[in-house]
Amino acid sequence: MKNIMIIGLGLIGSSIALGIKRDHPEVKIYGVDQEKTLDYALKNDIIDEKSALGAVNQMDVVFLATPLDSALELIQSLSELVFDHPILITDTSSTKVEILAQAKALLTQPLVTFVGGHPMAGSHKSGVHAADVNLFENAYYVLSQENETLKTLLSGLHAKFIIVDAKEHDQVTAQVSHFPHIIASSLIQQSNHYAKNHPLVNSLAAGGFRDMTRIAETNSSMWTPILLSNPKAIIQRIESFKAQLDGVSKMISQKDEKGINNFFDSGKKMRQRMEILEGRGAIPNFYDLYLSVPDEKGIVLRVLALLQDISITNIKIYEENREDIHGQLQISFKNEADLQRAKALISIATDFKIGE
Ligand SMILES: NC(=O)c1ccc[n+]([C@@H]2O[C@H](COP(=O)([O-])OP(=O)(O)OC[C@H]3O[C@@H](n4cnc5c(N)ncnc54)[C@H](O)[C@@H]3O)[C@@H](O)[C@H]2O)c1
Numbered sequence: 344m345k346n347i348m349i350i351g352l353g354l355i356g357s358s359i360a361l362g363i364k365r366d367h368p369e370v371k372i373y374g375v376d377q378e379k380t381l382d383y384a385l386k387n388d389i390i391d392e393k394s395a396l397g398a399v400n401q402m403d404v405v406f407l408a409t410p411l412d413s414a415l416e417l418i419q420s421l422s423e424l425v426f427d428h429p430i431l432i433t434d435t436s437s438t439k440v441e442i443l444a445q446a447k448a449l450l451t452q453p454l455v456t457f458v459g460g461h462p463m464a465g466s467h468k469s470g471v472h473a474a475d476v477n478l479f480e481n482a483y484y485v486l487s488q489e490n491e492t493l494k495t496l497l498s499g500l501h502a503k504f505i506i507v508d509a510k511e512h513d514q515v516t517a518q519v520s521h522f523p524h525i526i527a528s529s530l531i532q533q534s535n536h537y538a539k540n541h542p543l544v545n546s547l548a549a550g551g552f553r554d555m556t557r558i559a560e561t562n563s564s565m566w567t568p569i570l571l572s573n574p575k576a577i578i579q580r581i582e583s584f585k586a587q588l589d590g591v592s593k594m595i596s597q598k599d600e601k602g603i604n605n606f607f608d609s610g611k612k613m614r615q616r617m618e619i620l621e622g623r624g625a626i627p628n629f630y631d632l633y634l635s636v637p638d639e640k641g642i643v644l645r646v647l648a649l650l651q652d653i654s655i656t657n658i659k660i661y662e663e664n665r666e667d668i669h670g671q672l673q674i675s676f677k678n679e680a681d682l683q684r685a686k687a688l689i690s691i692a693t694d695f696k697i698g699e
């Protein structure tokens with residue numbers, strides 16, 4: 344397993360490249376994308392060489408890390424080539440039924456193995472500049488079938504591999520990914536329309552609105568093909584949600600205090616039971632430190648200097664939209680001991696408020 348081609352060096356493809364290199368520095372990674380993306384990837388040691396689809400016959404493993412529609416087209420192009428050695432092809436697309444059907448129908452050569460893949464982690468950011476070697480830390484990485492070659496190659500991602508049937512995958516991701524992105528963008532657009540008569544909407548939005556709408560910043564080139572690839576399941580989720588909202592509306596109009604209480608209590612208990620709070624995927628894990636910091640120049644560097652001897656896996660900066668009000672840093676650590684050491688250092692050296 345020497346030569347790896349990654350077609351699509353955006354957020355996912357470039358983060359996979361960094362993860363592969365973390366455990367397998369011996370492999371050579373060839374990138375296929377736009378020239379400026381490849382230039383950046385080469386300059387920043389994300390890939391070893393710029394390449395093109397025509398070199399695919401020299402590869403052992405190929406990742407299709409492009410938007411779904413491009414991945415479908417690439418399978419068509421790959422099917423027109425004749426392979427002279429065993430090659431493993433996999434994708435990262437956010438739906439599985441359509442791409443697996445395309446691969447089954449077109450990649451019929453005996454030397455070609457196609458394994459559907461989908462890392463259940465990511466970001467609203469896109470492009471090679473968003474590359475993050477820790478993006479998949481503790482997240483689930485869905486595979487359509489067992490494949491030890493792929494799991495070994497991806498060991499440096501520190502993800503949890505799970506085999507999921509394609510139909511079930513698309514049903515589940517419609518609920519936990521595709522539909523939530525529709526809600527986030529709908530909420531932003533509803534609020535923007537409402538702000539025309541209530542301009543303070545753009546100022547008074549706080550943490551709850553921010554958390555609910557982060558993923559509205561994602562890009563349409565990724566999400567349009569996803570929605571068109573999983574229409575039945577997504578539309579069913581939309582209709583189900585409409586019914587849920589109708590129920591809440593009825594409880595409010597009937598002043599059903601007990602019903603409303605139960606509604607929120609149930610939601611709280613259900614989220615606490617979900618695995619997302621066990622440190623997997625993009626949901627904050629238990630080793631996150633939330634720090635309120637004043638809006639001053641150099642404050643982030645000051646905090647990082649205090650923590651220079653502790654391994655930090657991620658840092659996020661939440662700017663407040665109010666003058667002279669503290670912003671918030673979310674600093675992620677690998678384990679509880681590092682988190683506690685960081686809290687102690689910051690408490691001794693600053694008066695910054697540490698959130699729980
Ligand atoms: N963003 C996420 O959170 C996330 C998470 C899991 C899976 N995915 C899936 O992974 C795939 C990539 O998503 P992303 O977030 O990295 O997108 P991205 O926009 O960051 O990157 C996509 C890259 O593919 C390139 N590209 C497009 N068509 C190409 C082609 N024909 N040949 C070569 N390069 C091409 C683009 O130039 C871009 O650099 C999508 O299918 C997406 O559904 C995304």
Ligand SMILES: O=C(O)C(=O)C[C@]1(C(=O)O)C=C[C@@H](O)C=C1
Pocket residue numbers: 436437462463464465466467468519520521558625
């Ligand atoms: O973390 C985020 O911002 C994401 O949107 C990642 C996310 C999701 O959670 O829906 C987005 C698309 C993928 O297919 C998988 C994961």
